[in-house]
Amino acid sequence: MEDKKPKIDACFSPFLYPVYKDDNSIVVIIDVLRATSAICVAFEYGVEKIIPVATVEEAREYKQKGFLVGAERNGLPLNGFDFGNSPFNYMGDHVKGKTIVLTTTNGTQAIEAAKNAYKVAIGSFLNIDSLCNWLIKENKNILLLCSGWKNKFNLEDAVFAGAVTDKISQGNENYKLGDGCLALKYLYQLAKENPNKFLSHSSHKERLAALNLKEDVRYCLTPNQTKVIPIYKDGALVKM
Amino acid sequence: MEDKKPKIDACFSPFLYPVYKDDNSIVVIIDVLRATSAICVAFEYGVEKIIPVATVEEAREYKQKGFLVGAERNGLPLNGFDFGNSPFNYMGDHVKGKTIVLTTTNGTQAIEAAKNAYKVAIGSFLNIDSLCNWLIKENKNILLLCSGWKNKFNLEDAVFAGAVTDKISQGNENYKLGDGCLALKYLYQLAKENPNKFLSHSSHKERLAALNLKEDVRYCLTPNQTKVIPIYKDGALVKM
Structure with a gap:
């Protein structure tokens, strides 16, 4: 009977994805600081479609064809593109109804790794409750891909994956937790009182603070700013 | 100045090792249940040398040449060999002065992955204090390879890596902690009162309990049963 329960596990790196890959899992892509947060914001503000690309070269080709393009590497927006990966870049009427191409240091690499999974959804604190409610309804295996x-x-993606595990498994014996998720659930329980403080020693938060992006960090750690769940379909992210 | 501090980080899978690999690090191989615990015990009981091999085929070739060979897969000792990977297999005069060949599901794969590192040492709760004191003296980058x-x-290797991080960084600002280590240090702080209980939901502990190996688990979680630090040198593990 035990084996019939859906499983939740966490994979801590796109590089490890081949080890965790499972054709029956919904894969949740997590890049809290900041790609998946920015993607959620863009859909909240009415973007039609986001085409994630792994390389700057692909992004440049799209730019030359006239697309709006967001491009970030090492925390900084790249010259010659329209946006970086700050969520604030995607707030406003300028994204409404548009198709945007996006390449980032980490998040779009994770999407690339998992793009052939059963379903691929985008998670961030900004859409956490909506995401978790949907995951519970689906009643499938879940792989949280940090x-x-x-x-x-990295610490912030891990804390978010722990938060999702906590919300889904709380008072719900219906899921079998992998060791990765179990560890992160404990981690989240330590972090939840004050995630911003808990993450104060994380390497990427330090990196963003040095780039004067504290406001971005604070916003990305704020739960439930939107109900959208972006999913990957036919080569692009769309609103479910 | 910050950059001059030695770093500690944790790598959660031999598969991820290429991402963390750094020619200046001491790599600590961790397979608490049970390979690295068994290795520590064997050296405590006077084994001369342990030759880790990745495959059962290699192990069989050594067996045919007349070596003593330990071989485990999926928690069980393999037929036709002298030992499994229970620490109790290696207690006694029968190992004294001997060369033993060893292949296990996980631990010997990790040794194989890291064998060209600057230094490779074997860690378990059984030798934790001795290991940590040595690491502090070395004052080099440390990579804890689970x-x-x-x-x-897996949870038990993670808790051990957290224990090492905790011991080394406690009251010692001299180390820069990577995000992986930072997370595990928190995890260990939750686990340390009662590691056996903390690990009760870990998948491998469940696996070993089903195999009637609770006594092995209890022993492997007991700190400081030996002062030996096995290190990898010229293709084999020897006592430092």
Whole structure:
């Protein structure tokens, strides 16, 4: 009977995805600081479609064809493009109804890794409750794919994956938790009182603070700013 | 100045090792349940040398040449060999002065992955204080390489890596902690009162309990049963 329960597990790096890959799982892409937060904001503000691309070269080709393009590497927006990956870049009427191409250091790499999964959804604190309610309804295996930083584990994606695990498994014996999720659930329980403080020593938060992006961090850690759940379909992210 | 501090980080899978690899790091191989615990015990009981091999085929070739060979897969000792990977297999005069060949599901794969690192040491709760004191004296970058379970994250190796981080960084501002280590340090702080209980939902502990190996688990979680630090040198593990 035990084996019939859907499983939740967490994968800490896109590089590890081949080890966790499972054709029956919904994969949740997590890049809290900041790609998946920015993607949620863009859909909240009415973007039609986001085409994630792994390389700056692909992004440049789209730009030359006249697309709006967001491009970030190492926390900074790249010259010659329309946006970086700050959520604030995607707030406003200028994204409404548009198709935007996006490449980022980590998040779009994770989407690329998992794009052939059963379903691929975008998660961030900004849409956490809506995401979790949908996941529970789906009643399928869940793989929380943390984008990390250049294929290394990072703390903020881990805390978010722990938050999702906590919300889904709380008072719900219907899921079997993998060791990765179990560890992150504990981690989230330590972090939840004050995620901003808990993350104060994380390497990427330090990186963004040095780039004067504290406001971005604060916003990305604020739960439930939107109900949208972006999903990957036919090569692009769309609103479910 | 900050950059001059040695770094500690944790890598959660041998599969991820290429991402964390750094020629200046001491790599600590961790497979608490049970390979690295068994290795520590063997050296405590006077084994001369342990030759880790990745495949059962290699192990069989050594067996045919007359070596003593330990071989485990999926928690069980393999037929036709002298030992499994229970620490109790390696207690006694029968190992004294001997060379033993060893292949296990996870631990020997991690050794294989990291064998060209600057230094490679074997860690378990059984030798934790001795290991940590040595690491502090070395004052080099440290990479805690968790063997995991078939390249997936596992809880007991993570808790041990957290314990090492905690011991090394406690009251010692001299180390820069990577995000992986930081997360595990928190995890260990939750686990340390009662690691056996904390690990009660871990997948591998469940696996070993089903195999009637609770006594192995209890022993492997007991700190400081030996002062030996096995290190990898010229293709084999020897006592430092």
